Every structure is written in C-alpha cells, then in structure tokens.
Amino acid sequence: MKRYLVGGAVRDRLLDLPPGDRDWVVVGETQASMEAAGFRAVGRDFPVFLDANGEEHALARTERKSGRGYRGFVVDADPSVTLEEDLARRDFTINAIAQDEDGNLVDPYGGARDIQLRVLRHVGPAFSEDPLRVLRAARFMARFASHGFSVAPETMELMRAMARSGELSELTAERVWQELRRALASTAPSAFIRTLHEADALGAVLPEVEALYGVPQRAEFHPEIDTGVHIELVCDMAARLAPGDDRIGFAALTHDLGKALTPPHVLPKHLGHEHAGLAPLRALCDRLKVPADHRHLAECACREHLNVHRFDELRAGTVYELLARCDGFRRPERIEQMAIVCEADKRGRAGRQNDPYPQGPALVAALAAARTVRANEIARGLSGPDVGEAMRRARIDAIAQATGKKP
DSSP states (O other): OEEEEETHHHHHHHTTOOOOOOEEEEESOOHHHHHHTTOEEOOSSSOEEEOTTOOEEEEOOEEEEOSSSTTOEEEEOOTTOOHHHHHHTSSBGGGSOEEOTTSOEEOTTOHHHHHHHTEEOBSSGGGGGOTHHHHHHHHHHHHHGGGTOEEOHHHHHHHHHHHHHTGGGGSOHHHHHHHHHHHHTSSOHHHHHHHHHHTTOHHHHOHHHHTTTTOBOOTTTOTTOBHHHHHHHHHHHHHHHSTTOHHHHHHHHHTTGGGGGSOTTTTTOOTTHHHHTHHHHHHHHHHHTOOHHHHHHHHHHHHHHHHHHTGGGOOHHHHHHHHHHTTTTTOHHHHHHHHHHHHHHHHSSTTOTTOOOTHHHHHHHHHHHHTTOOHHHHOTTOOTHHHHHHHHHHHHHHHHHHHOOOO
C-alpha cells in the first residue's frame, strides 16, 4: 500500500509547530481493498477510512465542479488517481505537501518554498470553485499571521473575484460559524476580519462588521479613529487576555455594532450605540445560528460595556441592577467573561494596549460580595415578594460595603 502523510501534519512540522492530527492519502487502492486490509470505512461524501490507531486514510481523489456552492462537486476516487492529482485539488500550496513513510517530501506545487516565504498561495484555478476557501484563507491568516504570513497578491485578487461572483451567499450558516469560531479562538482574529475586508468578502458573511469600517470615533478616546480598526484591536486583545476563548472573542467582535448606525450628523460621537447595537447583534446571531452562551454574553457586553467602563461612578444599587440584568447571580462566569471583554475594549485602542483596567476586577469583586448573601438568613419571617426585596437590599448593602459606594 502506498500511503503519504498530507496536509497540516506536514505543514506544521515544516513550521516547527506542535503536531496535530495525522491524515494520510492512499494511492492505488479501492474501498474493497482497504476494508480487506482491516481499515474501517467512515466517509460519507468520499472514501475515508480509519486504521487501528484512529488515523484517517483517504483514497486519492479528484473533484469536478458540478454546481454552485461548496457542495457542488463530483468526486472521483478511482485507483488510477495519482498523488499529484490529489494534491492539485487542495486549497493552498502549504497544504499540498505530502511525505512518504521514509520522510521524503512530495511537493509538486512549491508549498515548502511558500512556507519559507511565509506566503499563503492558492494551488491552482480550481481554488475559485469552492467559496468556503475564501473563509479558510482568512482563518489560516488568523492562525499564521503571527508567524509572518501574508496572502499572495494573486490569491487575494482571486478571492475578490469570488466575492464579486456572489457564491459566498451559498455558504450555510453552520459553515460560516464554524470558520468564524475557529478564527476567534486563534492568536490573531484581526487577520481573519481584515483578510475578508480586503477581499471584499466581509460584507457577504458579516455585513454588520463590514459596516464598521470607515466609521469615525472621537480621537481622544480612540486614536485609531476607524471603528473597524478598533474592532480588530479589540479582538486581538481579547485573544491575548483569554487565549482560545471564542465566546469572549465573539463578544469582542460584536460589542460596538451600534456605531455603524450612528447618524452622520452626530459623528464622531456615538450616543446610545450600546443599545443600538443589540438589533444588528441579534440579526447576526439569528442568521448564523450562534449558540446561546455566545449570544447572551455578547448581548451583555454590547449593552453594558459603557456602564462597566464608568464603574467608579455607579452607585451600589446600579451595580446590582447591572449584575442582575446579566444573570450574574445564576451565571457568575458571565460577569467574569464580560469583565474581560470590557478590558479588551478599553485596551484595544492604538497606544492603549498596556493601560490598566481596574474596573474589571472591581465588577467581579462586587458580584462576589453580593453572592455572600444567603437567602436562608435573609428570608426568616418573610414570604412571597418580600423575600426577593430583602435579598435585593441585602445584596446592594454587601456591594456598598465591599466597594465603598453609596447604596
């Protein structure tokens, strides 16, 4: 059996990155011969098999475009398909490198060279047949921008042509969310957003975010001025403060959507943008079928981030109401997450990356103080609504005592 290690396992070894899953391509075999050799078939759309160690083995195959969208392909896994033909259908040259079992590289499209050059380049014209590859390019940039990668000019131009074709509208919500979620958990989420923006593709998948580019902010608070650039900085700061947490990343991405709705005569001020942002946020969540945990945290951060920024000005009763609105007494982790999002917002500004943000720990401490109040101690001799009111007053008093605020 001729089998070759392919894809990310080879790429990441050449980049000196920790190894991930090992995927193999098998040349000259059939489903029957693979099963006879003890492999277990698991592929639904094309022949994929698992060995005894659980590693995936796919028959070498070619793909032919048969319709619109990323599903419109006819797969040919005939035993005559060569390794080079299989590699030709892959998206980027850095993913089109194979390694035989003796460690020798098979690199017909220059992937190893592009790794040295730190360039993300498409393998061939078939790249344009799959609109999902535009999002994959942006997601790979989110992962590899910190390693010095950039998109090849010819690849960027091809991505722009794909965006103009309208095929990105064929992508399902689940696939868009999957790519977005993985990008938000990467080290440089800004590269995902910026790559799609530069490819004229952001408007097709995240129009609420695309609308933020070119919207000015007050320079004394936002030296970067452009709201789109601010969002890039906030997303990267969130990735720095909470590595791999895509819930915090999503809230960071969407906290300022209301600024795109500010009337032109009000700019560069954005009065009420935190409440205006809830409608586009909910539309985005509905369209992409965003999970409830992500949605609820994002709504809290969108609505409350200015209140958290001015925490020192709030009375204890106002802090209590903020915590209650965010369901903090049942979901204390949400307050901790929101504090990080707000810190990312405050520090995600040009030249402000190292500013202190005491408001976040203060908010978390206020919740901790309020949660020390026990219902069984407060509710003695009370019933009905009186219990809830007594709990509210006791929690406000606890916040006041812990923070020195007026009730």
